[in-house]
Amino acid sequence: MSSTSEHGTDEPTGEAQGSDAAPSPGSSPIGRPGVSRRRLLFAGAAAGAGAAALVGADAVARRWTSSNSDESGPPPPHGSRVVDFHGEHQAGVATPPQAHARFLGIDLNDDVDADGIRRMLGLLSDDAAKLTAGQGALADSEPELALVPAALTVTFGFGEELVRRVDPDVVPSWLRPLPDFDTDDLHDEWTGGDLLLQVCADDPLTVAHASRMLTKDVRAFGTVRWAQDGFRRSHGAQPAGTTMRNLFGQIDGTVNAAPDSAEFETVVWDQQDNPDWLAGGTGVVIRRIAMDLDGWDRLDRPGREDSVGRRLSDGAPLTGDDEHDEPDFDATTPLGFPRIAEYAHIRRARTPNAAERIFRRAYNYQEPDGDSGLLFVSYQSDVDRQFVPIQRRLDELDLLNEWITPIGSAVFAVPPGCPDGGFVGQTLFDA
Numbered sequence: 001m002s003s004t005s006e007h008g009t010d011e012p013t014g015e016a017q018g019s020d021a022a023p024s025p026g027s028s029p030i031g032r033p034g035v036s037r038r039r040l041l042f043a044g045a046a047a048g049a050g051a052a053a054l055v056g057a058d059a060v061a062r063r064w065t066s067s068n069s070d071e072s073g074p075p076p077p078h079g080s081r082v083v084d085f086h087g088e089h090q091a092g093v094a095t096p097p098q099a100h101a102r103f104l105g106i107d108l109n110d111d112v113d114a115d116g117i118r119r120m121l122g123l124l125s126d127d128a129a130k131l132t133a134g135q136g137a138l139a140d141s142e143p144e145l146a147l148v149p150a151a152l153t154v155t156f157g158f159g160e161e162l163v164r165r166v167d168p169d170v171v172p173s174w175l176r177p178l179p180d181f182d183t184d185d186l187h188d189e190w191t192g193g194d195l196l197l198q199v200c201a202d203d204p205l206t207v208a209h210a211s212r213m214l215t216k217d218v219r220a221f222g223t224v225r226w227a228q229d230g231f232r233r234s235h236g237a238q239p240a241g242t243t244m245r246n247l248f249g250q251i252d253g254t255v256n257a258a259p260d261s262a263e264f265e266t267v268v269w270d271q272q273d274n275p276d277w278l279a280g281g282t283g284v285v286i287r288r289i290a291m292d293l294d295g296w297d298r299l300d301r302p303g304r305e306d307s308v309g310r311r312l313s314d315g316a317p318l319t320g321d322d323e324h325d326e327p328d329f330d331a332t333t334p335l336g337f338p339r340i341a342e343y344a345h346i347r348r349a350r351t352p353n354a355a356e357r358i359f360r361r362a363y364n365y366q367e368p369d370g371d372s373g374l375l376f377v378s379y380q381s382d383v384d385r386q387f388v389p390i391q392r393r394l395d396e397l398d399l400l401n402e403w404i405t406p407i408g409s410a411v412f413a414v415p416p417g418c419p420d421g422g423f424v425g426q427t428l429f430d431a
Helices: 037-055 057-067 114-132 160-166 204-217 262-269 293-297 301-308 345-349 383-396 426-430
Strands: 100-108 153-158 195-201 222-231 282-291 363-366 372-380 404-414
Touching: 100 160, 100 204, 100 372, 114 153, 114 160, 114 204, 114 426, 160 426, 195 204, 195 282, 195 404, 262 372, 282 383, 301 345, 345 383, 372 383, 372 404
Parallel strands: none
Antiparallel strands: 100 195, 100 222, 153 195, 153 404, 222 363, 282 372, 282 404, 363 372
16 A cells, blocks of 8 residues: 655655745746746636636536536446335345445344334334435434445344244244354354344445444344454445455355346245245355464465365466356366365365355455454355255365364344335234
8 A cells, every 4th residue: 555755745855846846035936037936826826716706616616527527427426326225125135245244143132022023123124224215214313424325235134033933833944053063163252143134335434323223223122142344345446246355365256146147036035945924035144254364374375276276366266267167176187186176165165956056245354353254144045955065065075174263153034125114024924
């Protein structure tokens, strides 16, 4: 990251001040009587101020803008972008991932029953709709902070206990903690929860303010169990659709269904054996994965690429030329060894079974105490059928496990979206 002098490039330093240095009193820049350059500049500024007073400063600004830009004008700031809260599906799943995210896990108070959950969801939905539209929440004491939505989305997820309190007969079969995996070292402070609030936007202040407003809404109904902040590249830093990189430098998430595709419908929104109230919804797994960055630094580049099965430079498989090339798992080295090792991450994560697919929407995280890693966010319609088999293969044999440790885990049902005037989760109460 480059920096400039504290004084800036226009501040003369030393003895060689150049032709723009202020002349000595009574002299002109070129050594003859006349008006100094500084006086000319001052007079020009005064004339400009007079012109602005005569025709209006706004008119001058408009003329300057129109003469220094194309006919369409400069693009609007990305902070003005709005993602509609209402719809068939909740926003924040198929929505292109924003630069910043906060995931909040809420524990319900013991005395909160179905009626209390309904009131809470109504309040949350109403405020989320306002905030995502760039308006202050109902009891917002700082509504000015809500005026820049920056593609804000708020996504709700329901834990097993929340659904059970409303109707124990409609809990999805997969809505429970994941099986125990040998590589897990789960911490209570990052695991579980009755309600998920996923808050994403392209501006960190927007995320912070929206999260505060929503947590104020739940104070009478529960407490924050955990809060996890994640980040990606800043909005506009790379072309839209560029696959993210994690803190290991790996391109992360190459094999992902495209939103609005038939594959996405099958992977994310497919209903199959889910209860009726979840139609238009899905399931989400959030895994907090700590990365041993120092240990990874000690591994040479060929070793890093071998453990993953892809080149670090462009994400191409070791048997291909481009990121999205299909890996050739039958290719061998001159010595007869698999070009992509049996323990390589991409070999363990892949399967010919089309039913074992997920949609990932991950974020990096980094804490002041050095805890760094990945918030692995996986959307799928059936966690048991789609996510668990993949995780089992990774748990059994994945060389990447030498440098990563899952320390948090939570599973939620993501209800469908709601119409204007409704609330997220209404289908659960109508079941």
